[in-house]
Amino acid sequence: MIELSTFTSAVAAALVGIGLASGAAFAETMAPTAAVDETWAGLVTDVFDDRPILDGTGIVSLEAPYRAEDAAIVPMTLKAALPPGDTRSIRKITLVIDQNPAPVAAVFELGDTARVDTIETRVRVNSYTKVHAVAEASDGALYMVESFVKASGGCSAPAGKDPQMALANLGQMKVKQFGGTATAGSERREAQVMIRHPQYSGLQMDQVTRHYIPAWFISDLSIKEGDALIMKVTGGISLSEDPNIRFSYVSTGAGPISVHAVDTEGKVFQGSFPLENGGT
Numbered sequence: 001m002i003e004l005s006t007f008t009s010a011v012a013a014a015l016v017g018i019g020l021a022s023g024a025a026f027a028e029t030m031a032p033t034a035a036v037d038e039t040w041a042g043l044v045t046d047v048f049d050d051r052p053i054l055d056g057t058g059i060v061s062l063e064a065p066y067r068a069e070d071a072a073i074v075p076m077t078l079k080a081a082l083p084p085g086d087t088r089s090i091r092k093i094t095l096v097i098d099q100n101p102a103p104v105a106a107v108f109e110l111g112d113t114a115r116v117d118t119i120e121t122r123v124r125v126n127s128y129t130k131v132h133a134v135a136e137a138s139d140g141a142l143y144m145v146e147s148f149v150k151a152s153g154g155c156s157a158p159a160g161k162d163p164q165m166a167l168a169n170l171g172q173m174k175v176k177q178f179g180g181t182a183t184a185g186s187e188r189r190e191a192q193v194m195i196r197h198p199q200y201s202g203l204q205m206d207q208v209t210r211h212y213i214p215a216w217f218i219s220d221l222s223i224k225e226g227d228a229l230i231m232k233v234t235g236g237i238s239l240s241e242d243p244n245i246r247f248s249y250v251s252t253g254a255g256p257i258s259v260h261a262v263d264t265e266g267k268v269f270q271g272s273f274p275l276e277n278g279g280t
Contacts, residue, residue, distance in 0.1 A: 040098055051140075052142065053134060055143070056134070056135060056143030056145040059135060059143045060090075061078070061079045062132075063078075064147045066149065067150040068149055068154075071125050072153075072160070072240060073154075074122060074124070074149060074151055074154065075121075077119070081117050089110075089115070089137070091137065093110070093119065093136075094108075094136075095121075096133075097123060097129055098132065099129035100126045100238050101155060105239060106239055108231055110231055111231060112229075113228050114231065115249060117188075117249075118190075119247050122240040123238045123239060124157070124238050125149050125151035130147070130148055131147050133146075155238070156204055156205070158207065161198070170197060171261070173261075175192065175194075175271070175273040176192040176194075177189065177190070178190040178192070187250070189250070189251050190247065191246070193221075193244070194242065195242065196242055197218050197241070197243060197263065197269075198241055199239055199240060202215030202237060203237075216265060217235060217239065217263060218235050218239070219234065219262060220235075221233040221235065221245075221259070223258070224258045225254060225258075227254065230257075256272045256275060257275065258271070258273075
């Protein structure tokens with residue numbers, strides 16, 4: 001027969017063991033969350049100078065896959081619109097991939113008259129991470145939403161195209177236009193800008209030399225309709241190979257759509273595309 005004191009001691013020891021195991025599991029569960037929150041807190045300081053950031057629900061949204069099919073080409077959709085009656089405008093949207101080596105994927109500065117409300121693009125995701133979209137209103141107020149993406153290795157993934165082919169097609173542009181008529185301020189239109197560029201991140205390895213390929217990417221991109229700015233994009237290593245940006249805007253009707261891009265080597269790429277009516 002087991003004495004009561006022995007039994008009690010055994011139970012107590014077991015409970016302590018369970019408590020320690022549960023505590024360890026809890027700590028293990030909470031540690032990544034704490035690290036993620038600390039990362040974002042640091043980015044608020046570094047990127048936004050510790051300015052107050054409000055809950056952006058109903059003003060800005062971020063659509064991203066929970067589990068990405070390809071970490072080097074992760075689709076992101078940003079939408080921003082102020083409530084009816086709000087006389088302000090959205091002048092900037094910043095896309096931040098918290099755990100990427102260079103977290104600021106892109107900053108989209110929006111033209112005063114274009115009223116851009118939707119932006120779609122593709123990014124690299126280096127590890128499981130929160131992604132933040134921060135919209136800035138014309139009075140300087142910041143609004144944020146977040147999403148979580150499971151992906152890894154996107155920043156170091158080899159380029160999808162042969163380097164020689166990439167160089168041969170470097171800077172080639174294409175603009176697709178969707179719906180609407182080219183009349184001033186009357187209809188919302190969509191357009192898609194595509195540029196050939198390898199967008200080297202600096203983390204990819206040359207499979208022949210086994211050396212890292214130096215970072216080389218489009219750093220500045222501006223899109224206009226006539227003389228009116230639709231959007232200016234400041235990009236980094238997180239934008240995918242062959243940058244692709246689709247957006248919804250209100251046309252001035254002035255035309256044409258012009259695209260001007262500069263990469264980190266100072267190479268300039270530009271193109272002009274006439275407005276199309278009823279594109280599909």
